[in-house]
Amino acid sequence: MKPAAAILAGIATAATALSLTHPHSNHHRRIISKCSSTTALHLQDPRKGSELDNLQSRRDQLKKAAMEAAAQPKQKTDGPRYGKDIDNMSKEELQAYMASMGNADIDNDVEAMMAGQLSFKTKRVPSKQAERKRVSRPKNPEDNGGDDEEEQYVYIDDNDGRYDENTFHVPNRIGFTTACWTDVSKGFVNGKLKKTDRKNGKFNKADLKKAYSILQKSGITLIETSESYGKSETILSKIDKNVELLHGPDIASTFPNPWKHALKTRSRPRAGADAVCSAAERACKRLGLETMTLYQVENPWYYLGGTNALGAGMLEVIQEGHAQYVGCIDMSVSKLYKLQKYLRKEDEMVASNQFEFSLTNRKNEGMIAACKDMGITPICRNVLDGGLASGKYTPTTPTGGKVSMDEGGAKGPYSLRTLEKLNALFQTMESLTTTVSKRIKSESLNKDKEQRPNFNSRITTTQIAINYVKAKGAVPLLSINNPREANELLGCLGWELNEDEVEELEKACKVCGL
Numbered sequence: 001m002k003p004a005a006a007i008l009a010g011i012a013t014a015a016t017a018l019s020l021t022h023p024h025s026n027h028h029r030r031i032i033s034k035c036s037s038t039t040a041l042h043l044q045d046p047r048k049g050s051e052l053d054n055l056q057s058r059r060d061q062l063k064k065a066a067m068e069a070a071a072q073p074k075q076k077t078d079g080p081r082y083g084k085d086i087d088n089m090s091k092e093e094l095q096a097y098m099a100s101m102g103n104a105d106i107d108n109d110v111e112a113m114m115a116g117q118l119s120f121k122t123k124r125v126p127s128k129q130a131e132r133k134r135v136s137r138p139k140n141p142e143d144n145g146g147d148d149e150e151e152q153y154v155y156i157d158d159n160d161g162r163y164d165e166n167t168f169h170v171p172n173r174i175g176f177t178t179a180c181w182t183d184v185s186k187g188f189v190n191g192k193l194k195k196t197d198r199k200n201g202k203f204n205k206a207d208l209k210k211a212y213s214i215l216q217k218s219g220i221t222l223i224e225t226s227e228s229y230g231k232s233e234t235i236l237s238k239i240d241k242n243v244e245l246l247h248g249p250d251i252a253s254t255f256p257n258p259w260k261h262a263l264k265t266r267s268r269p270r271a272g273a274d275a276v277c278s279a280a281e282r283a284c285k286r287l288g289l290e291t292m293t294l295y296q297v298e299n300p301w302y303y304l305g306g307t308n309a310l311g312a313g314m315l316e317v318i319q320e321g322h323a324q325y326v327g328c329i330d331m332s333v334s335k336l337y338k339l340q341k342y343l344r345k346e347d348e349m350v351a352s353n354q355f356e357f358s359l360t361n362r363k364n365e366g367m368i369a370a371c372k373d374m375g376i377t378p379i380c381r382n383v384l385d386g387g388l389a390s391g392k393y394t395p396t397t398p399t400g401g402k403v404s405m406d407e408g409g410a411k412g413p414y415s416l417r418t419l420e421k422l423n424a425l426f427q428t429m430e431s432l433t434t435t436v437s438k439r440i441k442s443e444s445l446n447k448d449k450e451q452r453p454n455f456n457s458r459i460t461t462t463q464i465a466i467n468y469v470k471a472k473g474a475v476p477l478l479s480i481n482n483p484r485e486a487n488e489l490l491g492c493l494g495w496e497l498n499e500d501e502v503e504e505l506e507k508a509c510k511v512c513g514l
Helices: 004-021 025-033 038-042 049-071 091-100 110-114 195-199 205-218 232-242 258-265 272-287 306-319 333-344 365-373 385-390 416-421 423-445 461-471 483-490 499-511
Strands: 175-177 222-224 250-255 292-298 323-329 350-356 377-381 475-479
Touching: 205 222, 205 232, 205 483, 222 475, 232 250, 232 272, 250 272, 272 292, 272 306, 292 306, 292 350, 306 323, 306 333, 323 333, 333 350, 333 365, 350 365, 365 377, 385 461, 416 423, 423 461, 423 499, 461 475, 461 483, 461 499
Parallel strands: 175 222, 175 475, 222 250, 250 292, 292 323, 323 350, 350 377, 377 475
Antiparallel strands: none
């Protein structure tokens, strides 16, 4: 018997011949067109039936595998990618990662890193293409953040020094950071942008320059950066040279955790006092400065040379004129005490310690009081807790007011269960926006018309969250990437939360189990 494929091919040939000669050929076309099976696709293929069957089987296998893969939940990779993931790792996570490379314990396997025995799988970086000649074009208003005209800002320092823990003075007790300035995953674009791009959270160098100018000219002069923030120091240097300022800037750079730095740069970990001073000197060169206002040392967990070597390096940074003050990041109370004791012997001090704290992340609340007891300025980063503490995301607005394009309805960054748990806090914050606004207007009206300050009186929940950290005695450090965020931060100036309003927020936190 002829194979089934051959019989079907013969039928098709006969049908085609009839369609060419029979007056009712359209009728036959309609009959053949109804054959929509996979077999119909094979009728016009000249290859042998066995080969076609193999291809069909292979296709079905691939399709099945793809469907099974799509049904599986995405798994997190065991090891982090080089870059931001390493920066955000805890000591335990970094130890686990090093264990996967054959180094189970940082403290016990120092020799391996020092000898350069760790192997890293690296990808070859393609060579850069030759730069094209730049063609001068008419200036696009979009390149300047959507506004060509330079607005006038008035420098104000509402901090008269009564809140300062030491001689390290932070104007207005607020600062901002360059942590996201070159981070593509956070929206940075190295080129031109359209209005729709900016609405979607994108920003470029023009946005950074304008935001920097707004804040510096208005009295928010403390700006934090780090060599671990990509090329943020270089961008900051170029922006600073192109913006004329009467005051500031107060630039604070960072000596990153030596173990994370070693993994990111595939190098040996920094060690000894000279490493700290040399890193500070290089930071000054990248920033185009003779001296910085503050140089911070991130908690090294275990520093090669010990705490005294770390303290000696910090002291050398000041003595060599690379920074006016030195500070710490995520340093424990015991290490802060040792470093402060070491520097005090030389009539210097640990000026600051930076750590996370917010309305919704309160685990480091005790660190604020501990720093103040030692005469150290507490600087708090992530004061909006990734957006959770901003009050924008609630059970009724889970997307923060943004229209979601996801299938199946709107989806936000937080689960509805999390938002419902914190709803009492969100309602309190929203209520305080009205209460504080009325209080500010009332206090302003009690003054003479000439003496009334031109401060913000339309308070937002984000500003409530920021000024709560100020009210706790710390310096909030915000990530600012565009003029809109800069102007909202300016709205925190000129007013404070009073004791009753702070107490109201903390009661709501307790209700939410924070």
